[in-house]
Amino acid sequence: MARIPIVRIRNTLVATFQKDLYDRDALDLQSSLNDLLERTGCDGVLLDMSMVETVDSFLGRMINDVAQGARLLGAHTVVVGLQPAVAITLVELGLELPGVHTALDVERGLVRLQRIRAAGARQGSGRAR
Amino acid sequence: MLDELRVAIQGEDGIVAARQAAREAARGLGFGPVDQTRITTAVSELARNVVRYATGGKGEMRLWSLPVSERGVGLEILVADDGPGIEDVKAAMQDGVTSGMGLGMGLPGAQRLVDELEIDSAPGRGTVVTIRKWHR
Numbered sequence: 001m002a003r004i005p006i007v008r009i010r011n012t013l014v015a016t017f018q019k020d021l022y023d024r025d026a027l028d029l030q031s032s033l034n035d036l037l038e039r040t041g042c043d044g045v046l047l048d049m050s051m052v053e054t055v056d057s058f059l060g061r062m063i064n065d066v067a068q069g070a071r072l073l074g075a076h077t078v079v080v081g082l083q084p085a086v087a088i089t090l091v092e093l094g095l096e097l098p099g100v101h102t103a104l105d106v107e108r109g110l111v112r113l114q115r116i117r118a119a120g121a122r123q124g125s126g127r128a129r
Numbered sequence: 130m131l132d133e134l135r136v137a138i139q140g141e142d143g144i145v146a147a148r149q150a151a152r153e154a155a156r157g158l159g160f161g162p163v164d165q166t167r168i169t170t171a172v173s174e175l176a177r178n179v180v181r182y183a184t185g186g187k188g189e190m191r192l193w194s195l196p197v198s199e200r201g202v203g204l205e206i207l208v209a210d211d212g213p214g215i216e217d218v219k220a221a222m223q224d225g226v227t228s229g230m231g232l233g234m235g236l237p238g239a240q241r242l243v244d245e246l247e248i249d250s251a252p253g254r255g256t257v258v259t260i261r262k263w264h265r
Contacts, residue, residue: 054169
């Protein structure tokens with residue numbers, strides 16, 4: 001049983017990280033997300049980290065990998081709910097997660113994804129012309 | 130004050146157990162939430178090194194509080210293993226230097242999160258990493 005539940009909200013997959021994360025949970029998440037993206041055609045991923053108290057370099061790299069993998073499957077990723085202490089620690093660790101969008105909470109994350117989609121659509125039509 | 134506490138590190142469960150014990154100790158000694166997270170994250174990096182590199186992925190974390198000094202209340206944490214040891218400690222402390230599958234930011238990353246980090250290691254002799262952090 002996966003310890004990171006994934007729910008679908010319209011075209012977005014929301015993954016909620018649990019408090020004490022095992023490495024295998026993170027690796028499981030990566031493959032289940034990719035499966036689901038392929039099966040459902042969702043174009044957005046929200047990673048809800050609000051319960052996570054520790055993000056070390058392994059988990060930081062994994063978040064980055066999830067975002068890059070999702071991008072290759074046509075989806076944007078937004079990390080939401082990072083605790084302030086975790087955010088400070090990530091910067092000090094040297095893991096600033098470039099290329100990963102962030103938002104304060106799930107609601108703002110969904111709005112953020114809408115904006116990214118809209119911007120992508122504009123760009124897309126621009127190229128088509 | 131905090132009496133010596135030992136936590137066995139073996140496999141992923143050991144990483145989680147070490148993190149939990151470190152956070153609890155830091156909280157108990159009055160460290161704020163950001164320092165608790167810094168300490169816990171540093172321990173996570175060190176415990177991960179044990180699981181990844183030490184012989185059989187086994188090691189131990191030991192922690193205790195330091196005598197109160199002008200630096201305030203201090204926490205000292207040792208993470209030790211009987212693994213192959215580190216040949217070039219100086220190189221291991223540089224960002225991006227890795228012998229495994231990581232980013233090579235485990236040790237230098239951990240160092241940035243605490244006040245002091247010392248490595249005692251030699252090939253064939255295992256590794257002891259000591260970290261210390263204080264708060265007023």
